[in-house]
Amino acid sequence: MNQRLVLWAWERHEDLSFLGRGEAAIAPVVVTVTLAGTTATTTWRRERMQFASGAEILPVIHVEAFDRLRSPVLNTEQKIVLTDTIIEVASRYPARVVQLDFEARPSQRAFYKAVLNDVRQRDTHIRLSLTALASWCVGDRWLQDLTVEEIVPMLFRMGRDGTRIRDGYQRTGSLPAKECNDSVGLATDEWMPTSVSARRIYLFSPRPWTRESFDAISKRVPS
Secondary structure, eight states, X not given: OOOSEEEEEOSSOEEETTOOTTTOEEEEEEXXXXXXXXXXXXXXXXXXXXXXXXXXXXXXXXXXXXXXXXXXXOOHHHHHXXXXXXXXXXXXXXXXXXXXXXXXXXXXXXHHHHHHHHHHHHOTTOEEEEEEEGGGGTTTOOGGGOOOSEEEEEOSSOGGGHHHHHHHHHHHSSOSSGGGOSEEEEETTSOOOSOOOOSEEEEEOSSOOOHHHHHHHHHHSOO
16 A cells, blocks of 8 residues: 555445545455354445545454453354455455454454464465554554554554553654554544654544545644
């Protein structure tokens, strides 16, 4: 991907046909994989999404593994389903790039690492992008051994550590973990840093995108 701006499009109706060539790429959630108990369920996007011919698309797989009633076992079957889904999604798009969106408790990290390794072993042409909690790029540091081409730290909805992380980023324009500084995720309704070292900026909007909202946020995005 070469676009500097990438618009996330979550599971809701989105009409992004207003985007002109070169204005922004689009990262839509195309499937959600739910891990609960011993099962893995795939739910393909239900909401309609419109975009102009020739738009650059980065498909996103959202993974949910926090069912309070049926905590996921994270067994071999679930690993196979998630791996198969990644490979299937990649096969549907010419660039063969897939972004994974998940939160991982410490006890779940070995599972996700195994999934990424399995994808690599089965298809060496897939390029993987991964969204990341900002805390993973500050003190946690478990991302450095992952076999992915891109990590996108999300500098929004950060919780109790948000102020400290924002202050540090505002001072330096980067995060402590070097693997987290090629891309960054920001929200249209939250703080924007004055400078960004990242080559790509992903934008989350809590409301459907419009020409007006895109133009407004484009003026606020740091250079």
